[in-house]
Amino acid sequence: MKLSQALAKRQEAQTAITPLVRPFEMLSPAVVRREMASVTDLAAAVRIAGQVPALAVVGKEYGRDKAELMIKAYLFDLEDYFDFDKKMNEAQLDFIASRMLDKYYGLTTADIHVIFGQLKSGVCEFYGRIHPDAVLREVDRYWEERCAAFAEQSYYASVSDKGGNITSKHAAEELARLEKKFRG
16 A cells, blocks of 8 residues: 555544544534534533544544633633623633543533523522632532433343344343332
């Protein structure tokens, strides 16, 4: 195989691996909000998880600075929504963006959209200003629920046949597990 053919195959493989990459401007809160108007909760975000980029992919494709900028854009959007006089300072914005990239890199743009939508709907009270710890608590709560949802999805995939039906052996095990859970 010639070098040019090998390079072409490598480029093709890289393109196939990252079909979720889009122009960076398409990741702004306003654009994502329009595109994901029907994604309003965790279940909807989980359904489309493979169709939208995770924070890790955004960081890899655009660089960490751009990934942090994307998160900060959501934070600015949140501040604009509440219109508090006291805004977060640069250190607080940097801390939230950095923490989200380091700890929650598996969150997708759909998850970010849902989290900030929930913050706007009042899942936590800000008392006249947005506090970084309140934002990160909500992100952590969402992350825990997301992990549980994917674990459940994985469990049901493991006990189902190719058609998606739970087999009789696994149905009996599942029934016993649920009885034990609810009877204490």
